[in-house]
Amino acid sequence: MKYKVALTGGIGSGKTTVSQQFEALGVSVVDADIIAREVVLPKSKGLVQLVTLLGDSILNPDGTLDRAYLRHMMFNENENALLIKNKVNAILHPLIKETTQRYFNEATSDYVLWVVPLLFENKLNHEAQRVLVIDVPESIQIKRTINRDCVSEAQVKKIIEAQIPRVKRINMADDILNGHLPLDEMKEQVKLLHHHYIQLAKKFKK
Numbered sequence: 542m543k544y545k546v547a548l549t550g551g552i553g554s555g556k557t558t559v560s561q562q563f564e565a566l567g568v569s570v571v572d573a574d575i576i577a578r579e580v581v582l583p584k585s586k587g588l589v590q591l592v593t594l595l596g597d598s599i600l601n602p603d604g605t606l607d608r609a610y611l612r613h614m615m616f617n618e619n620e621n622a623l624l625i626k627n628k629v630n631a632i633l634h635p636l637i638k639e640t641t642q643r644y645f646n647e648a649t650s651d652y653v654l655w656v657v658p659l660l661f662e663n664k665l666n667h668e669a670q671r672v673l674v675i676d677v678p679e680s681i682q683i684k685r686t687i688n689r690d691c692v693s694e695a696q697v698k699k700i701i702e703a704q705i706p707r708v709k710r711i712n713m714a715d716d717i718l719n720g721h722l723p724l725d726e727m728k729e730q731v732k733l734l735h736h737h738y739i740q741l742a743k744k745f746k747k
């Protein structure tokens with residue numbers, strides 16, 4: 542079994558940025574967000590099953606999944622929403638799990654970096670051997686996300702509130718990376734962590 546380091550952190554904390562730094566060191570990166578999109582690509586088993594469940598109305602005119610509409614169906618006030626959410630999850634979760642495992646098996650580096658934004662919220666932390674948390678103050682998360690996604694402060698705050706609180710996230714970490722460092726300093730920290738993880742992965746194999 543591959544040694545897995547889960548990388549997590551709140552919205553705008555720098556997960557993608559840090560995962561690219563690990564990737565540049567030759568680490569195989571498996572990204573939960575990318576997989577979640579991959580399993581509902583046009584013609585995929587996932588999308589076909591969702592259309593069978595909910596009809597064509599969940600598709601955009603170009604045949605891609607209308608994510609906003611699906612989210613609305615799953616999270617509105619209607620009494621059916623919970624049932625729909627459970628059924629959608631029953632379709633997507635096994636596909637996500639299977640695809641994730643395939644990528645773990647295909648990984649070529651000493652350990653895999655598994656990027657999972659909602660690691661603790663979805664209770665996935667025990668699936669990894671090590672948990673690396675990127676930590677930044679909320680004010681930085683808000684500033685970065687507003688700049689990157691052109692969203693309002695209120696929208697970012699709502700997302701932060703729906704995620705695990707910062708202190709709890711830190712308490713559950715094996716390693717903490719300060720996501721507020723200048724990028725070149727962060728790179729040095731990532732290098733140190735990388736060497737540490739190689740050692741841990743070697744011990745894990747023995």
Ligand code: ATP
Pocket residue numbers: 550551552553554555556557558559658685686689720721722723724727
């Ligand atoms: P999300 O959860 O929303 O997908 P994320 O955790 O993957 O976000 P990134 O997309 O990596 O975060 O970073 C958010 C923004 O902050 C980006 O615009 C990125 O360029 C910037 N950023 C990330 N790390 C740093 C840093 N150390 N210094 C300055 N800017 C940074």
